[in-house]
Amino acid sequence: MCGIVGIYLKNERLNPELGKLLAAMLIEMSDRGPDSAGIALYRDPVADSSCKLTLHTAGAYDWDALQTAMAAHLQADVKLEVHASHAVVIAATDVASVQDWLSAEHPELQIMSAGSCIEIYKEKGLPSEFVRQFKLHELNGTHALGHTRMATESAVTTEHSHPFSTGMDLCLVHNGSLSNHNRLRRFLRDQGVSIQTDNDSEVAAGYLMWRLREGDSLETALERALVDLDGFYTFAIGTRDGFAVLRDPIACKPAVMAETDDWVAMASEFRAIAQLPGVDNATIWEPAPATVYTWGH
Template structure:
């Protein structure tokens, strides 16, 4: 049992409140997943630059590391954001691996920043100052570990593609076979978590030319189990439930936003929720909202 939340803002006036709105939703979902939490926020990005979200051991001196690689790094607790020209990304990644091999890149993209840690979701959100973050859309997850240990590596979201990440509630029965298939195609899955397999599967399909919607549709044939996926991309977010749809899910839409929650109570504090269109996502149906549309 885990909790998923997501927000896609249609009204730019709400963008300064994105983090505060998502933080409240994560807080409410604490009892669905008390062991760890994470979120991805899509905020402003500079053309020609990529933001690398880094994670290091507690006490990592990110300021000194930034000086060593000649690029400033913005610390946020155990994580930090490093923005570099796309043309220099490979060089910077190599320098990080040489100077600080304990540092992991947990997300990369022009607009995406990704944070996750062990602990109560409300505490995790506060550690990273989620309530201060602005942006256009975001997804989050509260985890109750079942198939793997309680670790930061096992927390969601999982990012296996540029500006792309996934949160998942449920369980995949054939993830080991899919993992082997992905490995043959050159896609590395680092953790035991079946959710990272799902994220890598979508990246694999999209690298082959699928849109996100097409990749999610193919997953209905290739991924067995019971699941709800919420996926973030540079310009929007998508939702998919398996054909049985046994995991809870509810959505709300107003003129200002589209919101997803594992339960209605995650949405109850949103502005205008009393007059929002509410519905339960249909089984095996792909939903997607896109800023570029």
């Protein structure tokens, strides 16, 4: 069992409150996932000539030194903001240069996300502790996904937590379990897709990364996923402009969606959505099995 939440703001006036709304939804899903919590937040897009990455490392870290070294090596302006065990880097250069330098010089750092507006934060422990550590109430944004994990098939670590990055400004959260992830992981690694853990959900993220790299649209990639992924799942996929939802054809894993003039939300259970303003007037429905739902600006 895990909990998934997603919120997409239609009314810009709510943008400053995104973190607060997400925090309330996430905490409500604690019973479904007390092992770890994570979010993908879309906010403050950088200029086309810049890129934004979220980095993570366990324990204390000299982020100031990293910022100085990165700016010197890339000969570019680098901004760095620390959020608990993570840091968001904005560099006035292309993303590949930053990724190459980090993997060569700083293998101790994990790149949680890369793109122009995505930020991914995830950590072991209860959602309420996560919300406190990362000061979620203070974070703005246009849309976000969240996940609370109850581990069933691999270890409880930050690396095994959701969301998983699936490419530039893309991420995936998953409630369920995949049964063909070992074979698929070997196949994807042969295709050159980097997969770091033995987690099944990371394989689903890697699968989407591979299909998108091969030129599929997100909708096409998700329709192919219905054929190639064997198991139970409700997925929520964050994109630069919005998010998508997909349930497997058997649809044992729960999902509910709701929409008002101000927002669209999805969650594993209604009680997460019940935290949102104006919910009494929301249109509420259950997404159909094997059907791709998308929202975007």
